[in-house]
């Protein structure tokens with residue numbers, strides 16, 4: 256599904272990712288953990304195609320295509336989805352208007368007919384239930400005045416509507432209380448499927464109690480320094496991130 | 509004679525040539541006010557950039573060649589009017605060609621008792637007395653040569669008078685079509701809106717161009733609201749490239765009167781608007797809003813002046829502009845709080861979205877506060893497209909061009925969404941999006 260090889264990325268000339276490799280198969284859920292500033296969001300943004308990141312070497316292939324050469328809107332239409340760490344508030348653009356535009360753009364891209372207003376409404380109503388969101392959120396401006404938890408739920412709701420093949424969830428768990436975390440995790444679990452891969456970017460092990468990953472990677476200083484199964488996450492929880500940096504330094508040396 | 513006086517001279521002469529034939533000529537008070545205005549026009553001339561209020565607006569494009577005052581008898585085809593109608597709008601309507609009322613194109617049947625919606629010239633000829641008394645009362649001191657010119661020629665336009673207590677259930681549309689007389693004509697419509705105590709109505713003043721003819725429209729609207737009267741007013745300006753529009757809006761509000769006035773400029777014309785609102789008695793409230801687009805080489809200038817002349821009045825002002833290409837916009841928001849106007853509550857904001865590096869905005873708040881117990885807030889912003897918001901939309905599969913349009917429309921929507929009736933709101937929204945499409949070419953990098 257996604258194959259990242261030796262990816263090096265700089266921002267304003269500063270090296271952030273230093274040769275990161277990652278292979279995510281179809282249907283797999285991978286967790287990427289790491290201390291603040293280790294480059295997790297950078298990786299997520301590079302996958303989604305945000306400006307301002309310079310890829311100095313390496314490659315990213317998504318379903319056999321060169322992802323880095325695609326415009327961000329085409330990545331989305333091909334099935335890449337990013338749940339933002341900090342979802343932006345967009346006054347004046349209704350949530351439902353954005354989803355309709357996005358979904359129909361993807362459908363046109365695939366050569367499918369656009370959904371008419373009725374079918375679309377039916378679809379979004381059904382998806383709202385998945386994250387226990389009220390219908391009034393549809394007509395509200397994107398994320399405007401949403402609480403932290405509502406913003407994160409809205410990201411998962413959008414994911415549910417757009418049905419991506421690859422979803423990168425950037426700290427979707429941060430700032431959620433336990434009930435909201437359970438709801439969001441429930442939504443994500445419901446979206447797990449054989450042909451959908453998920454990358455969970457997180458700082459805490461807590462999320463992984465609810466969404467059990469197939470693999471866990473530890474990112475430090477711009478590269479993956481450890482990979483393992485969910486036990487690695489528990490290890491991290493116990494020992495903190497301190498030893499990781501030591502390991503990363505050793506790897507760089 | 510200075511250059512600026514000479515620009516006014518042809519208009520002074522033209523007025524002198526027709527003064528005797530102007531509607532209501534011979535009525536002493538009217539003759540007097542016309543000749544006073546003419547004197548001001550002759551003395552002050554047309555404004556120049558040396559005038560502080562015209563610093564950022566050059567009238568050279570207007571003075572390059574002179575305009576002849578249009579003469580009555582001009583018409584505008586039924587087809588044209590039908591073709592430019594606001595869809596789904598159920599309204600009484602007066603239609604004007606180059607400032608002259610066209611009774612045969614207007615729809616005023618079924619107006620309730622106590623409501624007069626008529627051509628001003630016709631009313632001045634029939635019964636000038638009650639009109640002459642009030643004409644010019646909302647303008648007060650003449651702000652500039654164009655207002656003086658309009659007042660010197662004052663003749664036709666719209667008269668709307670609503671008797672005390674009457675509430676109109678349908679809006680009134682005043683449709684002004686300029687350029688009907690051909691190339692190089694000047695129209696000088698003058699509108700007088702008088703709402704009696706406790707009355708309510710909605711008025712749409714819409715300006716459009718007949719064709720591509722070069723024309724100057726110098727329009728002035730006076731609004732007089734008696735106690736507790738409520739007026740919902742929208743001025744929609746959607747004129748063509750070679751139209752020059754100088755618009756005046758002068759309103760006086762009595763005790764607890766409420767005015768919501770929104771000026772929306774979506775066309776390609778050169779535009780200068782002056783809006784002045786006097787809050788004359790306690791409890792009066794004004795919402796003075798505007799939305800403007802300036803693309804291509806458009807010039808749009810909004811000068812506003814709200815005067816709090818009595819205690820406990822409130823004013824809310826919000827103007828939002830979207831500028832692209834080499835568009836130039838000016839916003840000048842003056843708020844005056846007179847010494848006795850304690851407990852004034854006023855907010856002003858001007859926000860601009862710049863879509864190109866060559867677009868230019870000159871924005872200036874001017875607060876003059878002579879009372880001490882007041883709440884006055886103001887702010888102006890000039891910003892580019894929000895890259896984070898743009899990326900958010902694009903990351904959901906929306907192409908960049910559509911995303912930019914969605915964000916731009918969202919920016920203007922804050923004003924447009926306050927406009928009623930809804931038929932007018934949709935009309936404006938679709939004209940805004942129509943103007944935005946070519947301005948945001950595909951692949952345009954931010």
Ligand SMILES: Nc1ncnc2c1ncn2[C@@H]1O[C@H](COP(=O)(O)OP(=O)(O)O)[C@@H](O)[C@H]1O
Nearest residue numbers: 266267271290291292293294295296297298307
């Ligand atoms: N736009 C940017 N400009 C400058 N530095 C940045 C930018 N984005 C990220 N960085 C830097 O890159 C490093 C990694 O950041 P980030 O990817 O956000 O880490 P994480 O998500 O793991 O906390 C940090 O040192 C951060 O300061």
Ligand SMILES: [Mg+2]
Nearest residue numbers: 295296340426
């Ligand atoms: Mg991050």
